[in-house]
Each structure stands twice: as C-alpha cells, then as structure tokens.
Amino acid sequence: MSSIAIEPHTKDYAASRWDPRAWRIAAISLAPVRIIQGFIYWGGGSRRFIYAPSKLDPHAAHWMANKFQTAMPGALLGMGSVISFMLHHFVLLYAGVIVFSAAELIAGLMLMLGLYTRAAALVSMGFSVVLMLMFGWQGATCIDEWTMASCNLAMGATLLLAGSGAWSLDNVLLRRKPQRAQSRGFRWASGSMALPLSDAAFSKLALAVLAFTVAFSVGTYDYFRGSVVSPFHSGPVSPTAHHLTLTQATLLPDASVRFHVALDAGTPEAPVHIVKAALLGADGVVVAQWDAATLSRTPKSAFDNDYAYNRFGPGPYGWRAPMGAASSITLPAPASMAESAGAARTLQLTDVDGRVFSAPLQGATQ
Incomplete structure (x- = not known):
C-alpha cells in the first residue's frame, strides 16, 4: 500500500x-x-x-x-x-x-x-x-x-x-x-x-x-x-476664506451702533482685517461710514470680547481679529452724516480682501 x-x-x-x-x-x-x-x-x-x-x-x-x-x-x-x-x-x-x-x-x-x-x-x-x-x-x-x-x-x-x-x-x-x-x-x-x-x-x-x-x-x-460620495468642496466651514457673522446690530439713540460679530471661518494662520464699516439706507446708499483710519482709533473699551484669548481689537489698518474671535462692539457715532444715520437699515463691514458682511439694523427709523 x-x-x-x-x-x-x-x-x-x-x-x-x-x-x-x-x-x-x-x-x-x-x-x-x-x-x-x-x-x-x-x-x-x-x-x-x-x-x-x-x-x-x-x-x-x-x-x-x-x-x-x-x-x-x-x-x-x-x-x-x-x-x-x-x-x-x-x-x-x-x-x-x-x-x-x-x-x-x-x-x-x-x-x-x-x-x-x-x-x-x-x-x-x-x-x-x-x-x-x-x-x-x-x-x-x-x-x-x-x-x-x-x-x-x-x-x-x-x-x-x-x-x-x-x-x-x-x-x-x-x-x-x-x-x-x-x-x-x-x-x-x-x-x-x-x-x-x-x-x-x-x-x-x-x-x-x-x-x-x-x-x-x-x-x-x-x-x-467631499470627493467620496459628493463632489469636492471647501468644507461647511472654509479653512481659507475669512467669514464674519454679524448679529444683534442696533442703532442707539446717540447714532452709535452696537452689534455682535464672530470670525467663524478662515485660516488661523492670519487674522482678519476689517477696513471699513458702513450704514446703508433702504435703497442701499451709504448714509454713514467709518474708514480704516477711524476704525484703528476705536478705543479698546468699545470691544466686549466673548473670550479672554483670541480677540477683536483695533489694529494698524482698521480692526483685526484671530480665528475664532467673537465680540460685541460699539461703533461710535459717525463724525459726518450722523443726522442721516436714523435712516439706516443695514450694517456692513468690509475686510481687507474686499469681502462684505452685513446684518439688518434694529432701532432705525421705520
């Protein structure tokens, strides 16, 4: 065998x-x-x-x-x-x-x-x-x-x-x-x-x-x-382009403006620079504005930051803030056109790259 x-x-x-x-x-x-x-x-x-x-x-x-x-x-x-x-x-x-x-x-x-x-x-x-x-x-x-x-x-x-x-x-x-x-x-x-x-x-x-x-x-x-089951996209929160969310914008009786702003998108490698603020009327015409030089002279007391770390504040070219900063800010009454501020309907901020962010204005004359 x-x-x-x-x-x-x-x-x-x-x-x-x-x-x-x-x-x-x-x-x-x-x-x-x-x-x-x-x-x-x-x-x-x-x-x-x-x-x-x-x-x-x-x-x-x-x-x-x-x-x-x-x-x-x-x-x-x-x-x-x-x-x-x-x-x-x-x-x-x-x-x-x-x-x-x-x-x-x-x-x-x-x-x-x-x-x-x-x-x-x-x-x-x-x-x-x-x-x-x-x-x-x-x-x-x-x-x-x-x-x-x-x-x-x-x-x-x-x-x-x-x-x-x-x-x-x-x-x-x-x-x-x-x-x-x-x-x-x-x-x-x-x-x-x-x-x-x-x-x-x-x-x-x-x-x-x-x-x-x-x-x-x-x-x-x-x-x-994306790029798996959906097309490529830059993300729900952009890691490159700064974005500001404006809320609670209110025109105060002395023509100053109080609002809350949060830097909720963009790169942490560079701060955002806000170089202009403006109030717009119902027709979109500017009724009051603050240029970069004026914003850079804003006193620190005008900023009520939400956190003690990354903060909004005055900079050499307007306002600046690192990623994640959030603050309630009081804009002083405009040096010119203050009498027409009551007709404003919208607050608008512009950053150094020309991006515009806005919010409806409360307290304005209806």
Whole structure:
C-alpha cells in the first residue's frame, strides 16, 4: 500500500497562522510604526513641558487656549461647544491642557519603549479621534490636520491589534515573570503576545476596528471635503476664506451702533482685517461710514470680547481679529452724516480682501 507524503508547506494554514516565528517577523516589521507613532505624541507633550513651555503659559502668545479657540467654528459633534465652555472656565481649561499634554507625553513614551503597548495605542486612537473632531477641518491647501490625525488613528489601530512583540519592555516584563503569559489583563494591555482570543474572535475584533477606522476617517473626509460620495468642496466651514457673522446690530439713540460679530471661518494662520464699516439706507446708499483710519482709533473699551484669548481689537489698518474671535462692539457715532444715520437699515463691514458682511439694523427709523 502506497502513501502520499505531505509537504510541510501544504499544512493547514489555520493551524499555523500564529506560528511564533511569523509573529516575531510581524513584530519586527511594525517596530518603526510603533516608535514613530510614539515619537509623534511624545513630541507634542515634550514641546509643551520642555522645549516650548510658553504653550502652557496663559500670559504667552502661544498659550494653547488660542489654538483651541481657532478650532471652534469647524469642530464636529458638539466639540465647539465643549471648547467654548472650557474657554469660559479657566481652571477646567488649564487642567484639561495639562492633563492632555501629560497623557500625550506618557502614551508616546510608552509606545516608543513598547511598555503596555496596546493600552498606549488605544489612548493614541482616542487622541486622534479628538483631534480630528476639533481640528480636522483646518488646512489652507489641504486638510493637513485631518491627514495627520487619520494616519495616527490607523497606526494606533494597527498597534492595538498587533501589539509590540519585538524590542519592547513588554517582552522584558514577560521574561521576568513568565506567568504573566497566563494573565488576560497583561495580554490585553501589553503587546508581547497575541491577544487571548480565538481566531474567529480576533477576526471579528479586527474587522470591527477596521470598520470604525475606515468609516470615521472616510466619513469625516467626505464631510470636510467631499470627493467620496459628493463632489469636492471647501468644507461647511472654509479653512481659507475669512467669514464674519454679524448679529444683534442696533442703532442707539446717540447714532452709535452696537452689534455682535464672530470670525467663524478662515485660516488661523492670519487674522482678519476689517477696513471699513458702513450704514446703508433702504435703497442701499451709504448714509454713514467709518474708514480704516477711524476704525484703528476705536478705543479698546468699545470691544466686549466673548473670550479672554483670541480677540477683536483695533489694529494698524482698521480692526483685526484671530480665528475664532467673537465680540460685541460699539461703533461710535459717525463724525459726518450722523443726522442721516436714523435712516439706516443695514450694517456692513468690509475686510481687507474686499469681502462684505452685513446684518439688518434694529432701532432705525421705520
């Protein structure tokens, strides 16, 4: 009776897919991903604590609150309201900045060292989601904030599933106490071994992580820029062109004008410059106006800013404001044509690029 030899490479793949050598090769291959992912977040935290501590100084120009405020107009899923609330509560804001920065520093260092790698990778995924929700809409030529955070989300998801496995402190901990191999908690948090799951369960987990990563990344990209199920667009909130929303415009008895203005679109890299304000009559004819020189002499007391950080105020060429600023402003009575201001129906502001923003005027003679 003859027999047929079975070559080693024809063995059932399902029985050998977790071969220790294959796991080791995968672990070594992923080392650059783990180390650079860690460095990215360690770098974010270390800049604030070590290399650029002014980012944690509320009195410095680079204080992190200014950066957060620029994100408000385009933040998703209520994050703008969360930022606004924190900006109005300094203790909560400062504590949040410190905790977030420290978490970045620690999680980044853990990833670089391969210490409790899966736990650190999960934290890094949380960072990426928060950053995409807050800053993902920004980017003058492309959505660069989204691009960086989405790549970090994918890297974190990969490390969550694969762990560290090679050149890591997780391996050192396992060698010192081999019994840790029997601890489900250690295997879920570290990265020196495969997750304590059956093949079927691991496949389901991997598919779930993949589905979330793809759906969240592609979904936010389509919302910000289209080009997936809709044509390309510059976003619900433009990251390039400044936009002012005027509300509550009221003509006061002394012919001064009180109104609220918010800079709710545009690039955080450059402030908006308002070079002209005008009151228009029912026929669209200018009945009063303030030029750039007049606006630049507006006293600071005329600005009641909503936030203590990015603010509206007088500048060398009219008014200026960084991204996310909002303020109630009182325009003084016009030096000329004050007697005709009562016929005004519309308040109009013009920025340095010639864009015009307007609001109906309350309190004018009907």
